[in-house]
Amino acid sequence: QVKLVESGGGLVQAGASLRLSCVASGRSFISYTMGWFRRAPGKEREFLARINWSGASPYYADSVKGRFTISRVNAKNTVYLQMNSLRPEDTAVYYCAASRYSSPSGSADFGSWGQGTQVTVSS
Numbered sequence: 001q002v003k004l005v006e007s008g009g010g011l012v013q014a015g016a017s018l019r020l021s022c023v024a025s026g027r028s029f030i031s032y033t034m035g036w037f038r039r040a041p042g043k044e045r046e047f048l049a050r051i052n053w054s055g056a057s058p059y060y061a062d063s064v065k066g067r068f069t070i071s072r073v074n075a076k077n078t079v080y081l082q083m084n085s086l087r088p089e090d091t092a093v094y095y096c097a098a099s100r101y102s103s104p105s106g107s108a109d110f111g112s113w114g115q116g117t118q119v120t121v122s123s
Contacts, residue, residue, distance in 0.1 A: 002026040002098050002112045009094060009117030012086055016121070020081040022096030022114055033099045034072055034079040035110055038092035038119075045095075045107060051079065052102055086121045093118050 008020040022034070035050035049070040051058045058070045069082040079096055094117050097110035104110060 002029065002032060004096050004098060004112055004114035006094065006096050006114045006117040009119045011120045011122065014087055014121055014123050016086050017082070017084045018086065018119060020083065020094055020096075020117060020119075022079045022081075024077045024079075024098065029077040030074045031100070032112075033102060033104055034070075035097045035099060035104065036068075036070060036079075036081045036094060037097060037107060037110075038090075038094045039116075040089075040092040043092075046092075047107065048094075049081065050099075050104065083119070086119075088121050088123045091120050 003025045004022050006022045012018055030053050033050055033052050036048040037045050038048055039045045047061050048064050049060045049068060051070045051072055055072050067085050072079040096114045098112040099110040101109045
């Protein structure tokens with residue numbers, strides 16, 4: 001298990017950018033595939049992006065491809081989500097998660113979750 005703490009959320013206007021951070025504590029951060037999810041009010045949790053231990057071949061949901069970028073710095077036990085061109089529909093609580101699988105297929109494959117950080121985008 002790894003403990004995850006997100007930060008970087010806030011209130012921004014449409015078109016702005018935000019960078020979310022997620023710091024992991026515990027052993028072997030490098031062994032985890034890291035992911036970002038979000039849950040908007042009244043909606044189910046949505047997968048956004050994931051990145052494997054090396055940072056190669058990040059994978060994105062179509063809804064954020066081209067606007068969001070996931071990255072990680074293993075030396076800092078940190079994964080990031082750079083969000084550009086934010087829209088009101090991006091308003092949600094954003095969560096990072098860790099998976100022992102190299103190519104997790106869904107949220108059930110992520111065993112550790114952070115508490116979330118709120119992102120609100122005004123129009």
